[in-house]
Amino acid sequence: MAEYVIETEGLVKIYRDRSGEVKALDGVDIRVPKGVVFGLFGPNGSGKTTLISILVGLQLPTSGTARVLGFDCVRESVEIRKRLGLLPENYGFYEHMTAYENLEFLGRLDGISKNELKRRILEVLEMVGLSEWANAKVKGFSRGMTQRLALAQALLKDPLLLVLDEPTLGLDPQGTAMFRDLVERVVKSGKTVLISTHLLHEIGHICTHAALIRRGKLVAHGSLDELSKPYIEARGFLYEIAAPGEVERLLHEVKQLDGILEVSLVNEKVRVRAKRDIGGELARLAGRFRVRSLSFLPPSWDELYQYYQGGGWE
Amino acid sequence: MKDKLAIVVRKELKENLRSVRYWAIIILFVLLYLASSYAVGFALRGFGGPIVLTRRTRAIMQLSSSVVNTMAYVAPLLGIALGFSAIAAEREKGTIRLLLARPIYRDDVVNGKVLAAVILIVLAIGLSMALATPLSVVLQGLNVTADDLLRLMLSIIPATLLALAYYAMALFASVNAGRSSHALVVSIAAWIFFAFLLPMLASFVAFYMLGPPPAMAFNATRPGQMPEQLREYYSRFQLIYSRFQLISPNDRYTSLANALFNVRERTEAYESLINVFSRRWIDAVVLLAYIAVFIALSHVFFVHRQETR
Numbered sequence: 001m002a003e004y005v006i007e008t009e010g011l012v013k014i015y016r017d018r019s020g021e022v023k024a025l026d027g028v029d030i031r032v033p034k035g036v037v038f039g040l041f042g043p044n045g046s047g048k049t050t051l052i053s054i055l056v057g058l059q060l061p062t063s064g065t066a067r068v069l070g071f072d073c074v075r076e077s078v079e080i081r082k083r084l085g086l087l088p089e090n091y092g093f094y095e096h097m098t099a100y101e102n103l104e105f106l107g108r109l110d111g112i113s114k115n116e117l118k119r120r121i122l123e124v125l126e127m128v129g130l131s132e133w134a135n136a137k138v139k140g141f142s143r144g145m146t147q148r149l150a151l152a153q154a155l156l157k158d159p160l161l162l163v164l165d166e167p168t169l170g171l172d173p174q175g176t177a178m179f180r181d182l183v184e185r186v187v188k189s190g191k192t193v194l195i196s197t198h199l200l201h202e203i204g205h206i207c208t209h210a211a212l213i214r215r216g217k218l219v220a221h222g223s224l225d226e227l228s229k230p231y232i233e234a235r236g237f238l239y240e241i242a243a244p245g246e247v248e249r250l251l252h253e254v255k256q257l258d259g260i261l262e263v264s265l266v267n268e269k270v271r272v273r274a275k276r277d278i279g280g281e282l283a284r285l286a287g288r289f290r291v292r293s294l295s296f297l298p299p300s301w302d303e304l305y306q307y308y309q310g311g312g313w314e
Numbered sequence: 315m316k317d318k319l320a321i322v323v324r325k326e327l328k329e330n331l332r333s334v335r336y337w338a339i340i341i342l343f344v345l346l347y348l349a350s351s352y353a354v355g356f357a358l359r360g361f362g363g364p365i366v367l368t369r370r371t372r373a374i375m376q377l378s379s380s381v382v383n384t385m386a387y388v389a390p391l392l393g394i395a396l397g398f399s400a401i402a403a404e405r406e407k408g409t410i411r412l413l414l415a416r417p418i419y420r421d422d423v424v425n426g427k428v429l430a431a432v433i434l435i436v437l438a439i440g441l442s443m444a445l446a447t448p449l450s451v452v453l454q455g456l457n458v459t460a461d462d463l464l465r466l467m468l469s470i471i472p473a474t475l476l477a478l479a480y481y482a483m484a485l486f487a488s489v490n491a492g493r494s495s496h497a498l499v500v501s502i503a504a505w506i507f508f509a510f511l512l513p514m515l516a517s518f519v520a521f522y523m524l525g526p527p528p529a530m531a532f533n534a535t536r537p538g539q540m541p542e543q544l545r546e547y548y549s550r551f552q553l554i555y556s557r558f559q560l561i562s563p564n565d566r567y568t569s570l571a572n573a574l575f576n577v578r579e580r581t582e583a584y585e586s587l588i589n590v591f592s593r594r595w596i597d598a599v600v601l602l603a604y605i606a607v608f609i610a611l612s613h614v615f616f617v618h619r620q621e622t623r
Contacts, residue, residue, distance in 0.1 A: 056415055059620040078417045086415040092408030094325075096332060108321045109416035153412060 005161050005192045006032035006055065011064035013050050013216075024050040026216040027064070032194060032209070036223075037187055039207035040196040041305055047216040048196040049089050052165050056086050069161060082111065085159035087150050089166045089196075095139040099130060099149050102138060103156060110157040124152040127185075129178060143170035151179065155186075162186055165196045168203055180206050204301035212308050220308040224298065231299050231307045236261045237277055238299075241270040242292035250289045257281055271297075318418045322426025323433070330434050335395055340442050343388045347446035348453070351380035355454045377462060378575035380450060381443070381469050386568055389477040390509070392438055393431075394501040397484025400427045401616060402494035410621060420617045427485070428609055435477045439470050465584060469571050475601040476567035480505065482608030489616045508562045516558030520551045527551075560596075563604050570597035 013025040025047045032038045040048050053059040055068050057077025066073040068080045093102045100121060107117045125131045128148040133141070141149065147170045154162060162183075168176045183193050183206055197203055204210075210227065212219040220227055243250065243265065251270060254263050259275035272282065279296060286294045299307070330336045354376045401424075404410040413423065447466060451458050484501040491497040527547050540548075559565040573594045576585040591598070 053621070058411065058414055078419065081415060082417040084415075086411075088408075088411040088415065090408050091411045093412070094329070094409060095407070096329070105321065105325050106412060106416060109318060109413070109418050111417060150412075 003034070004031040005034050006030065006038075006066075006068050006194065008051075008055075008066040009064055011051070011054065011066055012062045013047070013054060013059065014062045024216050025054075025061070028211075028213070028216070028218050030211045030218065030221055032192060034192055035187065035190055036209045037183060037193045037195065037207045039200075039204060039210035039301065040194060040213060041198070041200055041204070041210055041301060042213035043198050046198075046213045048198075048213060049165055050216075051213070052086070052088070052163055052194075052196055056081060056084060056163065082157075083160045085154035085157060085162045087154040087162075087164045087167055089169070091150055093138040093141075093146065093149060096137060098135050098137055099125065099141075099152075100134040102149065103153055106153050107156045112157060120156055120158070124155045127155065127182060128152045129175075144172055144175050147171055148175065148178075151182070155182075160191055162191060162193045163196075164193065166198070167195060168197070168199055176202055179203070200301045200305060207301065210301060210304075212305050214309050220304070224301075227304050227308070228299050231304055234307070235299070236273045236275050237279075238297040239272045239274070239279070239282055239294065240297055241272070241282065241286060241294050243268045243270050246289055250285065250291070253285055253289075254282070318422045319426050319429070322418075322423060323430045326427055326430030327433060330396065330430070336434065336438065339388065339392050339395055340438050340445075342391075343384060343438070343442035344446045344449070346384045346388060347380050347442065348450055350383045351376055351446075351450040351454055354379040354383075374462060374575060374577060376454065376456060377447070377450070377458070377466060378469075378572065380446075381466060381473075382568060382571045382575075384446075385439070385469070385473040385476065385571065386509075386564055388442075389435075389439070389473045389567070390480040390505050390564070392435060393477040393480030393482075394484045394498070394505065396431045396434055397481040398488050398497040398501045399494040400431075400485050400488045401612075402488040402491040402497045405491075405621070406493055414621060421613060424485075424489075424609075424613050424616050428481075431481050431485075432474075432478065435474050435481065436470065439473050439477065443467075443470065461584060465574050468587070469574050472567050472570040472574070472597070472601070475570075475598065475605065476563055479563040479601050479604035479608075482605045482612070486608045486612045486615070489612045489619065508564045512558065512562050513555075513565075516555045519558060520554035523554055524551055560600065563601055566597040566600045570594050570601070573597075 008028055008030050011025050011028040012023070015022045015024055028047070028051060040051065042048050050059065054061050054066055055073055057073060057080065060074060069083050071077075071079040073080065093099075094105070097105070103121045103124070104117060107121060108114075112120060122131070122134070125134050128151050130145065130148050130152065133145065138146065138149065147167070151164075151167065154164065164183075168179055171179060180203065183195070183203075186193055195203060195207060207224070209223045211221040212227075241250070247265065247268070247270065251263060251265065254260065254270065254272055257274070257278055259278065260272065261275055262271075262273040264271045272278070282294055285291075358375060401410070404413060414420070443466060447463075450456070480501070483504050484497060487497040487500040487504075488494065491500070524547065528543050530541055530544060556565075573585070573590045574587075576590065577583065578585060
């Protein structure tokens with residue numbers, strides 16, 4: 001097994017039609033380590049779905065190479081698909097068939113034996129909260145239920161790599177929470193999850209690594225720590241202190257520390273931004289003022305994305 | 315990968331056997347067969363003049379005409395109905411992305427659909443004939459022999475080839491269309507071309523090449539009384555017309571199916587099957603060529619197509 005479950009090098013995808021050509025991917029190099037939740041972040045039309053389509057063999061790259069789980073995406077895509085579960089962005093089910101029948105058909109194509117398949121179907125339906133709907137025709141399913149079923153089909157073969165394209169689209173808050181739990185369970189069992197999304201606030205925080213993509217080009221790529229470093233160097237360290245009774249005195253003391261950029265009081269919480277790591281000094285102050293909690297706030301993926309691409313979503 | 319093929323076949327069979335469209339075509343076939351049988355029977359009963367039809371000849375003509383006429387319309391319809399949505403509908407509904415995300419070769423998807431279509435076509439035609447023939451025999455009071463029934467059964471083969479030729483064309487359209495409605499329009503256009511435009515075009519070209527028939531007065535009460543000059547004109551006209559029609563699957567079907575019901579004049583016995591095939595092998599070859607070429611093209615285009623939607 002390769003060290004990285006996904007490796008791409010100089011991946012280019014150009015779509016050509018009568019009106020000209022569009023470069024959907026422009027020399028993308030990414031590496032996804034094993035056993036992480038990897039986010040592929042970017043606005044709509046940035047090339048995320050194209051990248052996923054190439055990884056699973058639905059499309060061919062114009063140039064460059066891509067390997068998934070050690071297999072070449074062009075020559076060995078069937079081997080990849082034996083081990084990969086995909087939740088595509090645009091998909092549909094056979095509507096006249098029940099949820100169970102749909103999963104049975106897809107599971108058989110995955111090569112799961114008949115006896116094993118029955119057990120697996122019931123298991124994944126339970127995981128996504130659709131057990132009661134196993135024998136209902138998909139025709140009557142809501143968008144959220146269909147999305148849960150799509151998650152179920154991706155989990156069916158217990159894949160080594162789970163690729164989810166906009167997985168929370170159409171899910172209600174309860175569904176999104178279920179999805180987050182599910183991803184955590186999958187990762188705990190040693191699998192890798194690749195999540196492509198533009199909804200960073202919903203699921204960004206469950207990602208430990210990410211690639212930020214814009215107009216087909218990779219903007220930044222790495223673990224949260226790696227990507228946070230330049231951001232923190234530029235914007236400073238951010239801390240949050242659950243304020244005690246003597247908040248005014250605490251504010252005064254904090255302001256005296258060296259390298260303070262900004263101090264504010266929001267909802268009884270003191271937020272401190274500093275040029276350098278003042279964690280130790282704040283801990284000492286926290287002890288003196290008996291504060292309820294002190295925490296370092298790492299930048300969110302949203303903030304990182306905006307920092308790396310120099311603006312918000314387009 | 316044989317098991318993947320079988321899985322696709324089973325799913326296709328299940329899906330189509332549950333569809334209203336499939337059963338509607340079978341019902342349409344039975345109704346058209348009965349209507350055609352009645353119309354031919356009505357026409358033959360009123361047949362006067364010097365040609366006297368025996369009861370046996372009438373039965374053969376009535377059955378063969380019903381089968382051939384009905385099949386000429388229903389078989390292409392059946393082929394198109396099964397083919398136009400085969401891939402395009404999967405693309406339209408998005409099921410293709412879930413299907414192709416499985417460890418399956420695209421060849422297996424096409425092969426599975428084709429194999430299921432063969433089964434569904436044979437089943438539809440066989441079932442329709444099994445329902446319509448006894449009804450027609452009873453309602454029209456026909457005198458049918460075992461030999462007639464054998465020929466009727468054999469006529470399933472050219473009908474299946476015709477349906478498959480249209481299925482293959484519709485499948486090719488489906489592979490290349492983003493929407494099943496586009497594939498349907500293209501398939502129907504192909505059918506209109508072969509069923510209506512090509513015969514018109516063939517007549518037009520023959521007429522253009524030969525000019526109008528020679529004007530001469532004659533009184534024909536029996537066949538063969540037509541003047542030699544006129545007979546030659548029509549024979550040349552027929553030659554040019556049939557050359558054009560050689561590429562028409564509809565015409566090849568009619569020619570092959572009618573040949574199965576050819577009877578020798580004196581004995582009223584059917585022409586042997588070896589004779590039929592030695593005379594009409596080209597019909598079978600043309601029909602098979604349509605099937606092979608369009609299925610092969612469907613394979614090539616589907617395997618190389620990038621699913622961008």
